[in-house]
């Protein structure tokens with residue numbers, strides 16, 4: 462009989478249990494320090510040469526950050542992980558660690574705005590060719606990948622229009638040409654989706670979002686094979702955007718409730734999406750859990766839950782957006798997502814704040830769009846609040 466894997470909630474509570482040997486605290490200590498001291502030079506050198514376990518300097522490694530990295534790696538089914546000060550540090554370090562001039566990257570139009578700008582503006586300056594495909598055209602992505610691809614970069618569901626990419630299909634195309642495949646799994650979380658099981662080499666999270674869940678820190682993490690993570694870690698060691706120990710401690714605490722929070726947010730988002738579909742002021746609702754959604758069949762295939770974020774396009778355009786947002790009581794007007802509080806905003810102030818109005822329009826983002834990142838509040842209250850805010854249009 463094969464041993465059944467513990468479920469994600471059991472894993473997020475019990476993985477990497479490490480009772481502190483000195484204090485017997487069942488909660489891991491926050492190792493807030495710059496460097497680690499040894500009794501003699503030989504031991505110090507053995508640790509530095511990785512012949513003995515231990516740490517030298519917190520820019521390179523830190524015990525609290527390491528526990529967080531190991532826990533996310535385990536939740537994603539990866540061998541190893543390395544953590545960062547922000548999600549963008551994780552993304553840009555991954556790209557710079559793995560790419561060289563003359564290489565070709567394939568990605569899609571609907572990436573998170575700052576990621577999109579890496580492909581549009583930053584990497585081309587280093588003579589790295591970035592081909593941006595239509596997110597909803599897998600044939601185009603496959604054709605471009607087949608022409609040559611060193612790194613295939615995916616994000617699904619996308620921010621803010623919740624488009625769904627077929628991870629297994631696109632990874633298979635990438636593998637045929639020997640590409641490294643990367644997936645930003647921030648929106649889905651390891652509770653809802655595990656890209657590594659679908660053939661992805663590296664999974665990235667903005668830990669600022671669901672992994673934290675409380676909006677009180679910034680962080681990022683990359684997990685994957687030991688070999689690839691080592692390359693990224695070595696680049697991070699040189700450039701320095703590591704996660705600080707206190708944020709790692711808070712993240713370890715947050716991960717224990719990840720399953721509970723995400724299940725509730727999945728349920729709230731589904732109920733809110735159905736509710737909004739029935740409202741006369743709403744032109745369309747974007748949520749992969751809706752049968753009406755273009756990506757629903759693929760989402761059903763690769764996701765266990767559809768996530769806590771939806772967006773909707775109001776018939777009244779930007780004036781209607783302002784009327785609704787200015788009147789919602791149980792939602793913060795803010796740029797974050799994935800926290801226990803509902804957080805809302807238009808793309809112009811959230812996911813695509815870095816883009817000009819023309820670039821947003823070229824990226825297919827409607828003027829009447831609101832991104833609604835649902836929290837863990839009671840859904841009846843959220844729906845009543847939405848009803849009164851829609852009435853203000």
Ligand SMILES: Cc1ncc(COP(=O)(O)O)c(C=O)c1O
Nearest residue numbers: 547548549573620647667669680
């Ligand atoms: C999907 C996605 N990836 C990456 C990031 C960047 O993360 P951070 O803000 O932690 O740098 C964000 C931020 O909103 C995001 O939504």
